[in-house]
Amino acid sequence: MADRLAWTDGQLHVGEALVTTQNGVSINDGPEKTDYQKGSIELTSHRILWKDKSAQVELTLSSVICCEKKDASIISKARLICTLSRSQTKRPGPFASSTHDEIQFEFRDGGCNEFFRLIQEELAKKRWSVQPAKPTTTMNAAMSDRSHRTGISGIENHLQHQLNVQHQSISGAFQDLNNLMQQAKDMVNISKTIANKIQEQRSDLTSDETIRFRSYLLSLGIDNPVTKESAGSQYHDTNGIMTLSDAFCRINRARGYELISPEDLLNAAVHMEQLNLPVRLRVLSSGIKSFELTNHNEEKDLKEITNQVESAKSMSADQLANLIGIPVIVARERLIAAETNGLLCRDDSIEGLRFYPNLF
Known part of the structure; x- marks a missing residue:
């Protein structure tokens, strides 16, 4: 319910006390992202204040029905979810309306647990009802100025805010990428340790099976769990x-x-x-x-395939594909290329296409 956010000058009111501050917090309208990303958030005895270089908004604690915390996962950061009431009069703010009954604060730089504990305490104390805060005259002037800020000046401020949001989003993306790369390195180290222990404890596990185990991580996108030195010819x-x-x-x-x-x-x-x-x-x-x-040797490859066919007396594309681990269509191409070079000959019968050593 982002429409409950109102413009503010960010100053504490008379009778209002600051509780805690946290940086790197983004605002979501329900599960939907807004333009207000990675700003600083303040919890007071009466309000939640959020600001960045181009905007300052507030949410009164009296409009908060309850709060819950959603822990971080692989694809998202920790979030504070505030369910809001619709009973109060709407004040001028960045959002005209909202279809959600909650507003989410995403803590990208940590601190969600402590903020959640403190806001629970403030909601229980209800200090805003015991000692109502009074806005200063400075705030009233700022609110009036912001509500009437239109024209070219308003457009310039909006464009500047969009640039700030894009810069913060790009910075956050690179930070997430660095964290993911660090986690990937940890997983690589774990995979190496597990593979070594498996090979030590089970003598019937071959090195090929160990290499295959590490290759599974490569298929998941883990950075370089299989090296040419460790895998050899199976790299x-x-x-x-x-x-x-x-x-x-x-x-x-x-x-x-x-x-x-x-x-x-x-x-x-x-x-x-x-x-x-x-x-x-x-x-x-x-x-x-x-x-x-690029260093693939076509002549050497065809000779090896010819040797495989000679050893087996005859061979189909399916058999060659299973033997050397290539797609069937590529195996067929290799056999036909060997035939074209006079190394093999074919027998195309009702049983299928088979290739034999060329004895002529």
């Missing part, structure tokens, strides 16, 4: 090539909420080789687009 688990569709799924799964579109991935892929990146875009003969390591 590139798709044999140096991956279709764009597989890459798209893995990237978005790692990003979580900040997803990319297929067009974003394709536009990035076409510039990789120009930027001398270790991965490049390759279009297979079937038209399928894929990522491929």
Whole structure:
């Protein structure tokens, strides 16, 4: 119920006492964000005061029916939720109306628990009814000036406030990102400790299984839990090539909420080789687009596939895909490429397409 907020000059009234102050607090109209982000909040014996560089608002404690605290989670900060009454006369403020019956104060820099304890005490004491506070003449003049502030001056102030809000939002986003990166590093250390203990206590657990366990964290977007040194030849688990569709799924799964579109991935892929990146875009003969390591040796790869087919006497694309861990469509492309180079020959029957060593 953000429409219960009223303009104020931020000064204490006669008979009013300051209780506590906290920085980095944002105002939400119910669950919806407002433009009033990361300001300072003050609790007095009569009001809640909030201000930043461009605005100062107040909420009288007499309009608060009750308060509850919502603890922080992975995706949100701790919040103080105040349920408000609609019985009092509305005063001039930043919001003309609201569809919610509560206003939320989001504590981005901590301090919610202490503020919640103190406001519970003030709501129980009801000092505003025992000793009513009287606004000073300075406040009355400021209220009058703000309520009549229109025209070019009002537009300039609004634009300046929007710039401040954007700056605070960007700063908060980078702060959240830094916190997430720190938590990711902790999770990496935990994963390494768990993997080492598992391998020490269970001799039947192979190093490949340990590497696979660490790779699960990589698929969740954890920064570098698998290194080339620790994983060896299994560092590139798709044999140096991956279709764009597989890459798209893995990237978005790692990003979580900040997803990319297929067009974003394709536009990035076409510039990789120009930027001398270790991965490049390759279009297979079937038209399928894929990522491929720039140091990928095509001749060596075809010889290895030919050796696999010779060892098994014959092989289908499905079998090759399961054997070396690549998509079936890529395995089919590899077998056809080996056939084109005279290394393999095919048998296309009702049982499907199979490839055999070329003995001629």
